[in-house]
Amino acid sequence: MRVADLPLAPEYVDHFAAQGIEELYPPQAAAVEAGVCDGDNVVAAVPTASGKTFVAELALLTADGPGLYVCPLRALAREKYEEFDALPGVDAGISTGDYDSAASDLASNDIVVATSEKVDSAIRNGAEWVADLACVVVDEVHLLGAAGRGPTLEVTLATLRRQAPDVQIVALSATVDNPEDIADWLDADLVESTWRPVDLRVGVHADDTVRFDDGTDLRVPVDTADPETNADTEVTAELVRGAVEDGGQALAFVRSRREAEALADRLREERLSNAVVPDGATDDPAMAAAEVAEEVREAGATGTGERLAESAAWGVAFHHAGLSSDHRALVERAFRERRLAVICATPTLAAGVNVPARRVVVRDQQRYTGSGTEWLPVLEVHQMCGRAGRPHLDPYGEAVLVAGDDEGREDLWERYVTADAERVESKLRDRGALRTHTLALVATGFAGSQAEVLDAFAGTFYASRTPNPDLGGVVGDAIASLIDDGLLAPTDDGIEATPLGEQVSRQYVTPETGVRIVEGLRTVEAMDPDDVTELTALEIVCDTPDMVDTYLGNAERADIYQYARSNAAHLTTEMMEADDFEGWLESVKTARILREWVEGASVEELVDAYRIGPGDLESRIERAEWLLGAADALAEVVGVSMPAFSSTRARL
Numbered sequence: 001m002r003v004a005d006l007p008l009a010p011e012y013v014d015h016f017a018a019q020g021i022e023e024l025y026p027p028q029a030a031a032v033e034a035g036v037c038d039g040d041n042v043v044a045a046v047p048t049a050s051g052k053t054f055v056a057e058l059a060l061l062t063a064d065g066p067g068l069y070v071c072p073l074r075a076l077a078r079e080k081y082e083e084f085d086a087l088p089g090v091d092a093g094i095s096t097g098d099y100d101s102a103a104s105d106l107a108s109n110d111i112v113v114a115t116s117e118k119v120d121s122a123i124r125n126g127a128e129w130v131a132d133l134a135c136v137v138v139d140e141v142h143l144l145g146a147a148g149r150g151p152t153l154e155v156t157l158a159t160l161r162r163q164a165p166d167v168q169i170v171a172l173s174a175t176v177d178n179p180e181d182i183a184d185w186l187d188a189d190l191v192e193s194t195w196r197p198v199d200l201r202v203g204v205h206a207d208d209t210v211r212f213d214d215g216t217d218l219r220v221p222v223d224t225a226d227p228e229t230n231a232d233t234e235v236t237a238e239l240v241r242g243a244v245e246d247g248g249q250a251l252a253f254v255r256s257r258r259e260a261e262a263l264a265d266r267l268r269e270e271r272l273s274n275a276v277v278p279d280g281a282t283d284d285p286a287m288a289a290a291e292v293a294e295e296v297r298e299a300g301a302t303g304t305g306e307r308l309a310e311s312a313a314w315g316v317a318f319h320h321a322g323l324s325s326d327h328r329a330l331v332e333r334a335f336r337e338r339r340l341a342v343i344c345a346t347p348t349l350a351a352g353v354n355v356p357a358r359r360v361v362v363r364d365q366q367r368y369t370g371s372g373t374e375w376l377p378v379l380e381v382h383q384m385c386g387r388a389g390r391p392h393l394d395p396y397g398e399a400v401l402v403a404g405d406d407e408g409r410e411d412l413w414e415r416y417v418t419a420d421a422e423r424v425e426s427k428l429r430d431r432g433a434l435r436t437h438t439l440a441l442v443a444t445g446f447a448g449s450q451a452e453v454l455d456a457f458a459g460t461f462y463a464s465r466t467p468n469p470d471l472g473g474v475v476g477d478a479i480a481s482l483i484d485d486g487l488l489a490p491t492d493d494g495i496e497a498t499p500l501g502e503q504v505s506r507q508y509v510t511p512e513t514g515v516r517i518v519e520g521l522r523t524v525e526a527m528d529p530d531d532v533t534e535l536t537a538l539e540i541v542c543d544t545p546d547m548v549d550t551y552l553g554n555a556e557r558a559d560i561y562q563y564a565r566s567n568a569a570h571l572t573t574e575m576m577e578a579d580d581f582e583g584w585l586e587s588v589k590t591a592r593i594l595r596e597w598v599e600g601a602s603v604e605e606l607v608d609a610y611r612i613g614p615g616d617l618e619s620r621i622e623r624a625e626w627l628l629g630a631a632d633a634l635a636e637v638v639g640v641s642m643p644a645f646s647s648t649r650a651r652l
């Protein structure tokens, strides 16, 4: 099937031809046959790199009206926005932040790119533009199975379909075990394929040999006898070196940030920068690597930045959530431009942006939880492996899991190589999710009674998957608890949101966060006004479940305890009365970091003093801005004067 034969204006055909897209890939052709250009609902469950973006573009360009592209991550949203905005004559818009607006300015765009949380919050704030949508494309729809984010996605899609009953839904999924259930729910045709533009073989390394699933073996002998070295690391280094010397690039996945940086240190010894040939202006690999190092330094001269720059000069980068978002984006881009030979990453990179490589090495298949280690989900390992093989550049892709010995090989083989990815199951039945979405439905006026809440939930993935979706009991409990919390109130014939409940929903905070902020405000009322400071404001918002947790190491505990004691007059929690003392101490640590930040401490100082990464600081500042804004709006509703919320926010 040719692009020129599709119902597309000639300028689009030319635009795609310029990108090398003239003949459709088989899954794309299947999506066209399923009606993606005719306004029909389609679910496409296909591997990474099989051209899902083009399927999305077909739906959006042939739809009879404005389109919305929903994706999970902001970095991804930006990437897609740039792609759509480059389409001739298309006016694209992007919306990812500011949870308290209807984003009405987006109404004029042909294509809007947004995260599911942003769409949900825009609907809660009365966004009318959603009713005019002709087409909604949902990327990474398998995230329906993720706690927190999954329920938001399914409730948002159910609401969108109620508001715009004729809207076309195109959902793009990784290869999961039950895509037919997602298609059933969306009344969609299912396109399921394992086709990939570049062949991929997956194997396990043990005893000096990689055994691949296509029946071939590759000898990779490694001297692992030296007790000073880690055997799995040496195997990984050898696999990476082999791929790079062969003209490819490599991604190596390890379990933690520290391991990612340690592996990058080890790989520097391999002097890989001499082997990759960059895409860009220079064809001198060493010069390209030196340029990347310089760009890294310019993007942030922190200790982490310096370590990253030193690695990049040797063609090696590390990538994890502790890096600043600028550094992360830079590493991803430089790798795509072949100015880096290898990225050592934590598993988060696998779910993120597009960074294909010749060879993927999964050194660690387990990760730490609070109390021990757990195996990575099959879907996650498949997504890592799926990054192998770059179209037009690599003859094939290779993914290798590193096992210690033959027994380990058999285990990994069964667990990941031959196994199907997990099923996608709804998480809507979770109490927190039900409370959040019940409040939102009532606050936005979509439901005014328990029966109407249940009616709205009838359109969810959960209801479609459950033969007798008896949500009555749990929704009843959610409503009762929201009434107890003062967020809903009974009326003669049903329920309504209180002004507080309405504001909690609009500010896009969870009911639990709303309650914690109100408790804080009640305490503030009884405090000496001179004691109410920025620290008070920060302690309140950092103690809510919507703030990210900050790890508190044993060595720091005494210090933070002492800090809490000496600042007790400014805090809204009595030390001895905290329900979850450890959790609260962690909140105090976050509040202390942010307080020092507003007082002028540098990223560098905070990173050193509190053992966090620049990326951690960034995410906490961003959350604090949102939560302080929400707290300010809630203070007004409950009638407590707390100027510290907005003054602190202004100084972040």
Ligand code: ADP
Pocket: 019, 020, 021, 022, 023, 024, 025, 028, 047, 048, 049, 050, 051, 052, 053, 054, 354, 391
């Ligand atoms: P994914 O399925 O992971 O979203 P993308 O849509 O990013 O994959 O596509 C991967 C690459 O394949 C892109 O570089 C894209 O330009 C290219 N591509 C997509 N469809 C075609 C096609 N029909 N012919 C040639 N190249 C294509």
